[in-house]
Amino acid sequence: MARFAGTVVHGNGRGKKLGFPTANLDVDTRAVADGVYVAWVRIGGAEWMPATVSVGDNPTFRNVEARRMECHVHGLDHDIYGERIEVEIVALLRRMIAFVGADQLIEQTARDVRASAAVLASARPPAAG
Secondary structure: OEEEEEEEEOOOOHHHHHOOOOEEEOOOOOOOOOEEEEEEEEEOOOOEEEEEEEEEOOOOOOOOOOOEEEEEEOOOOOOOOOOEEEEEEEEEEEEOOOOOOHHHHHHHHHHHHHHHHHHHHOOOOOOOO
8 A cells, every 4th residue: 555664753652641652653644644554564674563553633632733653563562762664554444533532532542453453464564675
């Protein structure tokens, strides 16, 4: 679908507080529409890892002015600020929507991560290169 590469930068820290830490990627996101995506992520040329990726301006919180790409790498338990990562978008899960509050967002994000993992369980990671 689309591939991106860039450096992980600091965001608002909201993903970690909600239980879904994200790597915010400093890239031009115009190649994809706002939404939540199934993706593969590779950190520093290592093995591809499953991820759920959000592209948009975080409409639930209404204080984010710029579009951004936020990657929740499944099973990643350490900070990767400053690392170069690649993101291979596989499929659109859903369009970006505003939720009434953080609780609804957390519930939907958990569903998104499960759905993303299910899709990637039967998909091959991108070829090396």
